[in-house]
């Protein structure tokens with residue numbers, strides 16, 4: 564209380580007041596930092612070094628695509644914070660969604676914009692076999708690894724002889740290796756975290772005002788909360804399709820059936836924790852009316868580095884995102900469902916600048932250099 568009063572008398576360099584955070588606000592801030600990854604028990608190779616090394620090799624290797632031109636890094640480029648900078652991803656064909664970053668991806672409960680996968684290792688084989696992404700069948704993936712003079716021995720060291728495994732177990736282990744590599748891609752310590760830890764100058768006065776608005780009046784916290792600044796759930800914020808008109812992408816609604824019929828899941832036979840909490844939650848998931856046209860709330864960590872925004876890259880800049888929340892002018896309702904908790908915020912120019920400054924304070928340095936290219 565006393566400190567709060569003291570802070571009020573200081574003004575920021577730009578002549579505007581430096582916000583004082585109340586005890587309640589500090590409680591919220593402490594719930595947003597630090598961000599720490601929890602282990603994924605469904606992948607027993609998650610912390611295995613040779614699995615991660617194998618995953619890193621595969622991640623950067625264009626041979627794992629039908630035209631030998633596409634690797635995971637084509638759409639998840641390290642120097643673009645593991646995104647590609649385009650609206651809709653292009654691989655061996657044209658996809659329909661924006662490439663999210665894989666930095667910190669391991670923190671998630673659900674993967675992909677619609678959450679159609681419930682483990683990190685459930686994702687890669689879908690991508691590799693997808694006609695528009697890498698378009699390579701699992702038996703070709705296995706053959707490439709087995710015959711390669713670097714990957715073959717690394718595989719044996721990690722998983723034993725390929726000859727003794729069936730093709731689906733091989734595919735699951737390829738996926739678990741990629742997940743082990745991605746789990747190392749941690750970029751979660753930003754200036755914002757130093758601010759919460761007590762360094763008052765870690766973020767600018769403008770960022771502090773943006774933060775106060777974000778957790779208060781702006782209502783952003785209703786969906787973007789906790790250390791990863793997301794509720795991990797699915798909502799519609801009314802951003803329409805790239806070519807205008809009504810929503811076409813069914814989002815979360817289309818994902819539930821895919822999740823139930825997917826091969827590589829937390830509860831499936833290739834999981835290393837089929838009776839655990841992840842598996843149990845997935846088993847009880849049911850379709851809800853509001854799922855149609857909903858997408859996963861993205862983590863806002865490193866968001867300033869990953870334009871364009873939203874599930875189809877519809878919004879080019881952070882300013883555009885804020886303009887959307889400010890006016891809701893082009894709000895496209897998902898038919899029978901409208902997210903009633905969103906109201907136009909009518910942001911002033913200063914409030915937009917402050918919010919952008921706050922979002923920029925969530926940028927962490929990239930992981931160590933050795934993880935940003937194919938291994939030597």
Ligand code: HEC
Nearest residue numbers: 634635638652653654660661662663674675676687696741
């Ligand atoms: C053609 C571009 C492209 C390629 C190649 C590609 N990805 Fe992706 N990736 C995407 C897109 C687009 C999404 C989101 C798809 C969706 O939500 O439907 C995605 C989603 C993901 C996710 C989920 C992230 C999240 O936040 O849920 C992970 C993890 C991932 N990719 C890893 C990989 C790995 C590993 C490879 C290589 C085996 C790979 N990607 C290859 C475009 C690509």
Ligand code: HEC
Nearest residue numbers: 781782783785786798800858859860861872873874884888
């Ligand atoms: C009702 C829940 C909800 C609220 C409230 C909300 N968001 Fe979001 N936010 C989302 C969802 C869901 C998406 C992704 C939507 C999509 O792709 O269609 C998103 C996307 C974003 C993105 C783009 C991230 C990316 O990687 O593409 C930013 C930035 C963002 N929100 C910031 C904010 C700010 C700032 C506020 C407060 C002014 C806010 N959000 C309020 C749910 C919400």
